[in-house]
Structures are given as structure tokens and as C-alpha cells.
Amino acid sequence: MNTDTGASPEDLRNRLVDAILQQDPSGLRDARVESAMRTVPRHAFLPDAPLKEAYANKSVTIKENPDADALPLSCASQPDVVHFMLVQLAVREGDNVFEIGAGTGYNAALLQHLAGSSGHVTTCDIDPDVTAYARRMLDANGCDDVRVVTRDGALGTEEFSPYDRMIAAVGMWDLPGTWWDQLAVGGRLVVPLRWRGLSRSVAFRREKDRMTSDSVKMCGFLPVIGQDGERNDYIDDDRLVRLYWDEDQPITPELLRDALTGPKSVVWTDATVGPVESFDGIWLRLSATERATCRITANPAAMEAGLHRPASPALSPALVEGDSIAYLTVERTAEDPVTEPRFRLGAVGYGSAGADLAERICAQIRAWSPARTVEPSITAYPADTPDTALPDGAVIDRPSVRLVITY
Template sequence: MNTTTGASPEDLRNRLVDAIVKEDTIGVRDARVDTAMRTVPRHAFLPDAPLEEAYANKSVTIKENPDVDALPLSCASQPDVVHFMLVQLAVREGDNVFEIGAGTGYNAALLKYLTGPSGHVTTCDIDPDVTAYARRMLDANGYGDVRVVTRDGALGAPESSPYDRVIAAVGMWDLPGTWWDQLAVGGRLVVPLRWRGLSRSVAFRREETRMRSDSVKMCGFLPVIGQDGERNNYIDDNRLVRLYWDQDQDQDQDIAPELLRDSLSRSKSVAWTNATVGPVESFDGVWLRLSATERQTCRITVNPAAMEVGLHRPASFALSPALVEGDSIAYLTLERTAENPDGEPRFRLGAVGYGPAGTDLAERICTQIHAWSPARTAEPVLTAYPADTPDSDLTDGAVIDRPSVRLVITY
């Protein structure tokens, strides 16, 4: 049960939204979204969480995974992510909205607030425990007119289509064809999309023969159940370095991890650029540019113990972009600069390569660092086409094929 903190839930909601607005992670505002989050009581959808936790800017697990090494099965998303995805969605009064990933029901309540009395909201989840929870919370808080269905979100809900807005609250590796069929031309789709180890909240506008993005923002979501297009495997005998790549790269033999088994024990080649970042400054834009220019873009995660056996430090132990070619690999790295040792630290970016093509791969990463540095907030445009679209009908850019969609990434 929620417990008192000395501050009212209304005060806590306002403080949370004030902090989110002040941070302004995406540079776009929607006063209607601010008002919705100041009005709909998040704590009422999390009755077992203390008020401080309900109004902290963090996700809250509502269903654990029985596999202790796996991610939770369902959670209430972090409020600032909820906020910017609703801004991306641009819901209007009277809209018909479909949500994939019911969670606690809180997001559906926000959607209903935004659509108003004349709007319609349908939320779905594949897990009956999750939909039962969402149904109870929505009913208890005055949102009984929100429709809750239990099914695979990839199937959509054709009985209530066409939709003006579709939003996914789970990470998607593919865009099901049913969503195309059920989203009206001119409508918007907001989805946490996964490719080349990245996860981004992408806002698409539906056109006649394609969907084109107008907003691409950093995010992280639990992956949807049933899409398993990402592969991973260790590339060292000590099982300290794990490589992640996509199914289409596997099929085309762009990446074969068994060829990399000895690569990290070979001599290394380090290349540096003049681009620097502060201690909390994102450099994920380098990764985005790599995905738009290099088909062999992937990512690595590294156990810090790997440094003890001689591995060169990656830029991030948990998420570092990499390039692979045959039996060679390169990945992003950084080191503290000697400038202004008493002030805020700065770190210059570079790349380290291993294997016969390691030097070339490292230089190719540095090329994208140079391209990113003068335009660090620039976003790519993602254009999605049905899977049967011929090459001649695609816009220029890097093509990533999925079972249901062809993605083209362009800067």
C-alpha cells in the first residue's frame, strides 16, 4: 500500500513533471502531455509501491521473471520515457489509439485523458496476468471505458481499427504487417525499435506506401515476447566479451562469431580522433551513424575482468558499438585527456581493432566519429517499407531487412 511521505501525491506528481520538463531530453514540448501526467495518479496504478517510488523517475517492476537471470516480464516504464513517447505520439482529442504492452494500465489512462471523452483507447498484452492487473487498475481509477485485450500485440486489434495512433511499450525488432493494415494513412506509430544492438523510440508517420520517421530518441524497453532476431555469443575463451548482432547479418554471413575466437589475443591497433566528450555526454550518435553506413555494425558487452587479461578498454562495458569483418573486430574506445586536469574531465574518442583487418575497421569507426562530432544532435531518418518492396522503390540509405519490413536509415 502507498505510504505517506509528508508531500501530497499531487505535489509529488508536479515535482516529477517539473523535473522532466526541466531536463527536456528531446527538445520538443507538448503542454497537453504535461497536464495529463500532472493529473493521472501514477501511484494509484502502483498500489504496492511507496509514494516516493511511484513518483521517482524510474521504472517499477510489476511482474518478475521466474528465470532469475532474465529481464522482468512487465514493468511500469520510467516516467520521462513515458513523457517523451507521448510527445512523439502527438495524440489529439477524439483519436482512436492502440497500445501494445498494457503494463499497469497507467499509460492507457494517460492516452484516454489525451483522447478525451470522444476518443477510444485499446491496450493489449500477451500475458493474461498483466492484462488482468491493468483491467483492475483502470476500473478502480475511473477508466473503465479503456478496452483491454489479451493477445499477441503483433496481431493488433483489427476489430477496433483503423487507428489514428499506435504506440508500443515493448522493444520491437520487427514491425508487423498487421500494424500497417490497422494504422490509418496520416496516422502515427511510436515504437521502441531495435537494430544493430541499438534501441530507439522512433516516431513514424504513415504514408500510402511507407512510414517515415520524424523523431528518433534514445530509450530502453523490455523486448517483446516472440521476436528473437538478435543473436549473441562469446568471442573469447574466457567468456568475458559477448558479441550481439542481428539475424539478417547472420544469414548473409556478415558476422560469424566463431571466426573471432582468437581475434582478441592478437596484436591491437588503436586510432584516435580529436572529438571529446564530458563524463555524462552521450556518444551514441556515433553508433547511429555506423548503423547507417556500415552493414557489419554490432555491439559488444565486456566484463571488466577482461581488462585484467589485457583487453583494451571499451567506451562502455555494457554497450559499445563494434564493426566485424571475418576474423577481425574493432570497437569504440575512449581515454581521459590531459587538458584541464583540475576541471571537469574530458575524454577523447577513438577505436581499437584486432585481427588482420583491425586497423581498417578502427579507422572506419573514426570516420563516423568525425562525421558525428560537428552535428552531435542530428538524427537519422528511418523509412519503413513492406517486406516485398523492390530495391528500386526504396529511398537511398542503408537497408536493413526484417521479416515484415525493410528499414532504410539515412543521414
């Protein structure tokens, strides 16, 4: 049950929104979304969480996974992510909105606030425990007009379509064909899309024969149940270094078993970043230029055993071809006590083609450095679209769509 922190829920809610507007790196702003988040009481959808936790800028688990090594089954999303995804969605008064991933019902309440009395909101989840919880919370908070449906979100809810806006609160590896059918031409889809080991909130505009992005922002979400096109495995005997890749990539972890114990090639660029400056765009550029792009994670024990440190041990971009791998790395530049520390960017490679792969990563670091905030364009086409109808760019095929990523 919520407990007294000495501050009212309204004060805590306003402080949270103030902090989001000051600190959110997405740069996205919308006065209507701000108003909704200052109005809808998040704590009321998390009655078992202390007020301080309900109004902290972090996700809150509402259903644990019985598998101790697996991710939770359902969470209340982190508020700053909720904020910028709603800005990306741009809900208008009177819109018909579909949400995939019901969570606590809080996001659906925000959507109802934005769509107004003339709009309609339908939220869907595959887990009946989650939808039952969302239904209780929505009813308890005066949102009984929100439709709550227990169904695989990939099927959509055709009976209430067409939709002006669709938003997914779960990580999607594919864009189901049913969504194309149920989203009106001219509508918007915001989805945490997963490809090449990364996850980004992509805002698509629905056109007649395609969906075209106009916003791509960093995010992380629990993956949707039922889409199993992502692969992962350890590449060392001690199970300390792990790769994540897509099923369409010809990556064989067994070929890399000996690579990390052999000689390494380290290549540096002149590009540097400050201690809190993002270099996320390098990964995006790699995914748009290198089919071999994937993700590497390394346990601290791997570095203690001699592995060259990835730029971010928990999730760094890598290139893998055959028996060779290279990944992004950073190194602090010479100390200067009167200036902010800087870190130069480079890549380290292992295996017979490790040096070449490292050079290719550095080429994308150099391409990114002078235009660090530029976002790629991601265009989704139906899976039966012929090659001749696709623009130039990196093509990533999924069962339902063909993604084209360009700069």
C-alpha cells in the same frame, strides 16, 4: 502498499514532472502531455510500491521472470521515457489509439486523458496476468472505458481499427504487417525499434506506401515476446565479452575467439566530449553506413584481464567482419584543474582487419562531430518493396518491413 513520505502524491507527481522537464535530454515538450502526467496518479497504478518509488524517475517491475538470468516480464516504464514517447505520438482529442504492452495500465490512462471523452483507447498484452492487472488498475481509477485485450500485440486488434495513433511499450525488432493494415494513412506510430544492437524510440508518419520517421530518440525497453531475429554470444573463452547482432548479419562468434588475445590497433580522432555529453549519434551513423555494426558488452573482469576498455562497457557499438572486431573507445585528455574534463573518442581493433575496422569507426566519429544532434531518417517499406523503389541508404531487411536509414 504505498507509504507516507511526508509529501502528498500531488506534490511528488509535480516534482517528478518538473524534474523531467528540466533534465530530459530529448528536448521534446507538449503542454497537453505535461498536463496529463500532472493529473493521472502513477502511484495508484503501483499500489504495492512506496510513494517515493512510484514517483522516482525509474522503471518499476510488476512481473518478474521465473528465469533469474532473464529480464522481467513486465515493467512500468521510466516516466521520462513515457513523457517523450507521448510527445512523439501527439495524440489529439477524439483519436482512436492502440497500445501494445499494457503494463500497469498507467500509460493507457494517460492516453485516455489525451484522447478525451470523444476518443477511444485499446491496450493489448500477450500475458493474461498483465492484462488482468491493467484491467483492475484502470477500473479502480475511473478508466473503465479503456479496452484491455489479451492477445499477441503483433496481431493488433482489427476489430477496433483503423487507428489514428499506435504506440508500442515493448521493444520491436520488426513492424508487423497487421499494424500497416490497422493504422490509418496520416496516422502516427511510435515504437521502440531495435536494430544493429541499439534501441531507439522512432516516431513514424503513416503514408500510403511507407512510414517515415520524424523523431528518433534514445530509449530502452523489454523486447517483445515472439520476435527472435536478434542473436548474441560470447566471443572469449572466459565468457566475459559478448556480442549482440541481427540474424541478417554474417557474424560467426567462433571466428573471434582468438582475436582479443592478439595485438590491438588503437586509432584516435580529434573529437572530444564532456563527462555527461552523449556520443550516441556515432552508433546511429554506423548503422546507416556499416552493415557490420553490432553491439559489444564487456564484464569489468575483461578489462582487468587486459581488454582495452569499450567506451561504455555495457553497450558500445562495434564492427565485426570475419575474424576481426573493432569498437568505440574513449580516453581522458590531459588534466586541467580549471576546466571541465574532456574525453577524446577513438576506436580499438583486434584481428587481421582490426586496424581497418577501427579506421572506419573513426570516419563516422569525424562525420558525427560537427553535427552531433542530427537524427537519421528511418523509412519503413513493406517487405515486398523492390530495390528499385527504395531510396539510397542502408537497407535492413526484416520479415515484414524493409528499413532504410539515411543521413
